[in-house]
Amino acid sequence: MKITLFRDERVLAKALAKDIAAALREKPDIVLGLPTGRTPVRLYHELGTLHAHHEADFSRATTFNLDEFLGIPPEHPGSYRTFMERHLFSRVNLAPERINVLNGGAANPDEECRRYEAAIEGAGGIDLQLLGIGTNGHIGFNEPGRELAARTHRVTLRASTRRSNAALFGGDPASVPREALSMGMSTILHARRIVLIATGKSKARCIGRMVEGPITTRMPASFLQVHANVELMLDDAAAGELAVGS
Ligand code: PGA
Numbered sequence: 001m002k003i004t005l006f007r008d009e010r011v012l013a014k015a016l017a018k019d020i021a022a023a024l025r026e027k028p029d030i031v032l033g034l035p036t037g038r039t040p041v042r043l044y045h046e047l048g049t050l051h052a053h054h055e056a057d058f059s060r061a062t063t064f065n066l067d068e069f070l071g072i073p074p075e076h077p078g079s080y081r082t083f084m085e086r087h088l089f090s091r092v093n094l095a096p097e098r099i100n101v102l103n104g105g106a107a108n109p110d111e112e113c114r115r116y117e118a119a120i121e122g123a124g125g126i127d128l129q130l131l132g133i134g135t136n137g138h139i140g141f142n143e144p145g146r147e148l149a150a151r152t153h154r155v156t157l158r159a160s161t162r163r164s165n166a167a168l169f170g171g172d173p174a175s176v177p178r179e180a181l182s183m184g185m186s187t188i189l190h191a192r193r194i195v196l197i198a199t200g201k202s203k204a205r206c207i208g209r210m211v212e213g214p215i216t217t218r219m220p221a222s223f224l225q226v227h228a229n230v231e232l233m234l235d236d237a238a239a240g241e242l243a244v245g246s
Contacts, residue, residue, distance in 0.1 A: 001211060001224065002231040005239050009042055009199040012233050016130075016197060017046035021056040023128055028060040031120075033129035033188070034088070035066050035140075036080045039197055040132060041087055048091030062098040062123050064116075066131070066140040067182035070154060073105035078168040078176075080104075102152070102181040113152040113181060120187065129191035133198050136160055137206045137219040141182035144218045150186035154179060185223055194230045196221070198238040207234060208241030 006012035023030055034040075050056035065080060074081040081101045089099060100119055106112035120126060131139050141155045142148055149155070157165075162176040169175035188194070198207055210221040211232070224230045 003211070003239070003242070004231060004233050006233065006235050009039075009235050012197060012199065012235055013042035013046045016043050016195065016233055017050055017056070019195075020047060020128070021050050024056055024058065024061060027127065028057065029062070030127045031062045031064070031123045031125065033064050033066060033126040033131075033183070033191055034084065035130055035132045036083050037132040039199055040130065043130075043197070044088040044091070047088065051092040056092065058092045058094045060098075061094060063094060063100060064120055064123070064126060064183075065101040066188075067180055068102040068104040069177040070104045070109055070179040070181055071177045074101065074103060076104075078165075083168065104177070104181060109154050109181060113154065116152045116181075116183075117187065126191040127193065129188055129194045131188070131194060131196040131221075133196060133203060133206055133210065133221050134161060134164070135202050135206055137210060137221045139188060139196070139221050139224075140184075141180045142185055142188075142220040144220060146217060148217045148220055148223075149184040151184040152187055153182065153184055155182050185220065189223060189227055192229065194224060194227055195233060196224065196230065197233045199235040201237045201240060203234075203238040204240040207232070207238050208243075211242060 047056055065084060068080045072079050084101060102116055103112055133139055136144055143155060143158050156179055163173045165176050166173040209219050213219060213222055215222045215225055
């Protein structure tokens, strides 16, 4: 894995936004995989700024979000769809018909998962998958456990994951949906290029295990070790438990 270190999250976000703008210039119809969470917020704002300065044109790009809560409609204030509208979609010129987010309000969640997989395939696969990482090592909502799912699937959220999403639901973990839909490990690993971003001391332990530990379903992000084109963009704090630097 290529590891690039940054002084702080602001410098990291600026560098990655520039990288994405360059990727858009090289392939205007790029297919992007997008994460939610606190980590990418600054990146999305940087992309909005680049777009405002005519340096990032999303008009022909396609996006697929990694995951969504199940049992709430897209327009729910706590949904990842709403998060994305606020932080990215309203700030850039993506064509609405090329924005893809799993529908957490779907009447048939399994069918929704199949539809999503087919849509990714129909778009030609994901060129650049951006990822965050949970402190427990999850990517998307692929939670640590005895087994992992390959394709887009329905998942029961861990208590820790529900706690870390409480801010989207008025601060109350009990209000966070118990289930979600998520791309699977294989869906993610099929992306042609993957960039994982992590900032802050709370991520140091899982970054250390992900890079230097065994590949195990107990640390879903460890599977990124088998991908040929993965870059980790870390601030110094998140890299704190790595034995080797960049
Ligand atoms: P965070 O979430 O960016 O809010 O830390 C990352 C994740 O859980 O994937």
